[in-house]
Amino acid sequence: MTNSQRIVFFDAEGTLYVPKKGKTFDDFWEGGEHTLKRALENFELNQGVEETLGELLKKGHELVVVSVHKPDLLPDLLKGLGIGRCFSDVLVNGDKGKLMEEYLDQKEVPKENAMIVGDIYHMDIEPAEKVGIRGLLLPGSELREFRDIIHHID
16 A cells, blocks of 8 residues: 555444344344344444445545444354455454554554544544544434535535
């Protein structure tokens, strides 16, 4: 990767995917085993995610998931939702800011060429900002205008 390309980090839960109509995150996390089958029964892609990721990839951005999710479930869930192929890596567990900082150092990409998209300020955006990475907070409505993030990334 050249230093002029962008890396866009994405939070997973609440950003890339949301609970299906009539479900909540607690239905999954507190309602039984954390299996892929149950996850796919409870979650669906946030509106506009697939198209937006495709457009970002066409523009040459590298996409990476950073989450506090279960490491043995998240990659399979992303594949099951049809977007696993979009991401070059899935970083889980630990301080999100440090995970992103270490990833950028490893790739020799300056922080100015990276950002995170997330839905919860204190869990997604604040850790990134503490290490000098810009964040984009999704609107707090149930129906988010996910495609609008493209204007903030370019």
